[in-house]
Amino acid sequence: MNPYKKFLFRYGGCSLLAVVLLVGINIWIDLYGLFWRKDAINVYSDERTSKYLLAHKYVPENFEGYILGPSLSANLNPKEIPGLRIYNLSMMGANITEQNAVLQKALQKGTPRFVILCLHPYLTADHGMKTGMINPKEYYGAFGSYSLYKAYGIALVRSLNLMPGKYPKNQFNDYGYNFYNHILQKMPVEDKINAELQVENAIPTAIDSIALTEFDSMINSLTDKKVAIIAYYHPLPYPLYKKYQTQLDAYKQKISNHLQGKAVVLDFNTEENAAFTRNFANYIDHGHVSEQGQRTLLHQIISNGKIRPAN
């Protein structure tokens, strides 16, 4: 046989075998619950990719409610709520386009009973994907891709606690909770809030018109499926809220109009909630809530939103 022909068949065959083996291993590991896994699955790296892929099967098959929003709600730990299986689909830095893409993926496979939606101007300030991480191609990536092997590497780093500063061991749990607090918290809360008060236009409240259309589309996709929506205005530290109250109230008015009759709307920036927003122990910075704050907030959302365990 021609030596080049032999070479091609031999090493072409080896390549094919290696591909089959590697793909087989990745399916066996099933990091995102896409193929066969039924047990609890954590997020390890790339929150956007992970939650997008987990939304294909793991989230809709195992949870009855979702939390949606940017980083402000990503550190709400649904495991704190006994009797309810809630998955936190919020993502650090997510805008409405990204959040909607992940939600729609989950809705394709099943319908939750309810969603808890965190409202803050950040969510609708812009539109469009901020990264390429939420991408249908990532599904095929789960068979073997750069991002998959990166996730393996970070999972290993986390499990062996090799870089606790950057990749803490228990940053995420199997309910989508992202405990980023000690990564984000850089200075005393009072100092951070005071620094933020000095910043001009620290809370931009403008709503992007396309983002608002996407917001409406997301809400309609939920109401069409008769999903109960509990939307809440995220509690901002009292002095910050007071500084921007006029703009924030205008923002709230506009968003609430779009939610009229479609959602239960909770506002945690009212005077009745001032005990929470004046207590800086509830915060880690100028907006993200502390462990104490998230526990209180989540319990209030569940009780004020009248979310009950399914019969």
Added chain:
Amino acid sequence: MLFSSTEFIFLFLPVCLLVYFFLAKRVAYFYAKAWLLAASLFFYAYWNPANVWIIILSCTANYAVGKKLLHSKNKSLLLITIALNILVLGYYKYTDFFIANLNLVAAQNFPLLHIILPIGISFFTFQQVAFLVDSYQGKVPDFSFSDYCLFVTFFPQLIAGPIVHHGEMMPQFANPQSRTLTWENFTKGLFIFNMGLAKKLVIADSLSVIVVNGYQHASALGIKEAWITSLFYSMQLYFDFSGYSDMAIGLGLLFNIHLPFNFNSPYKAINIQDFWRRWHITLSRFLRDYIYIPLGGSRTSETQTSRNLLLTFLIGGFWHGAGWTFIMWGALHGIALNIHRAFSKLNIKMPNAFAILITFLFVNITWVFFRANSWDTAIHILRAMVGLNEAQTGFTLINDYYNLPIWIAATVLLFGKNTNEIGAAFKPTLVYGLKFVFLILLNLLFLNSSISQEFLYFDF
């Protein structure tokens, strides 16, 4: 359809190869070539079907004129046809540039036309101009229309080169030995294609993330960030474009067609003249044979030779893009070649390592003009490189270091054996077998990741 896309690798290419060799073996070579021509036009139409007529019209007209020039030696016809070719290229590529400059100079406000550049037009225009000139000079043998069209449209080189010469292509298409599948060519072709694909997917695309971030935030860069941005672009451009050329060469070999080398470790060049013998070799060859020599080359006075060099590189710069930054880039290279000519007469020898470093640093600085979207961006980066820009607080050029091993590998590969050398030494042995398997796995891994981007030279 990119060479680095799944639809090209797993659909277009296998179908094209299978049908080509089936027709060549079982039907007739003529039909195999017709198939290859049709496949190449399909490949071209995949970007924008509306542009196919441009290349068809261009081929037909240039072929007819070339035939006529072979027999009539009509200089006016030659000049008119070249002018028409340049006019078409100029219309698509330079109209907005001229309008913008006219607006600036004459304080007018003519609207820009935003004409979309048909992909590959800069390349096939050059190839056909060379063909016309050679036909007029009687250097072209008799040829068929199908072979001519295949020479221009052969898909491996159609979009971004190498800029092939009719003299090296048409005899290969006419050669009956090209019609049978040759295992040696086929295996080598696959190996070289995979090397090029890895250069593009693994290295160039991972460098691109940093380069894009740096150039988008040029005013925020400090000295360190500006140097990283410029050095990463130098590497990205080399791996992207030479990777594309390797893929083209590999694809050519699958069809038993040998395309010319386009790169030969350019960053090992010991002077700027050496650099242009190693970088985009087929463009340098075209500029030398069809611009520099017709202008008089170096067989004239020193002043005229200097002028010829400068003009050649100004044209080369302008060919790359319709912008003052490209003209500046060409001018800098033209000036550097003149300085090198003067310096080489002094017969001063400098250590190779130092010569390589000086040459690389110069090339690296000129790439800033080549890459920058505007004059301001280029100046921001150059100022930052010499420490005249304060780094902006809060801006991070490199957000994570997951790709650090790739960046290190890229730096090492710049100074190791290049793909031409590795391809030439290829033998069906265990060592090459393991490299082959490794490359295939690496490429499949990155092909299945969502970071791949267009080739840089598609813009030119």
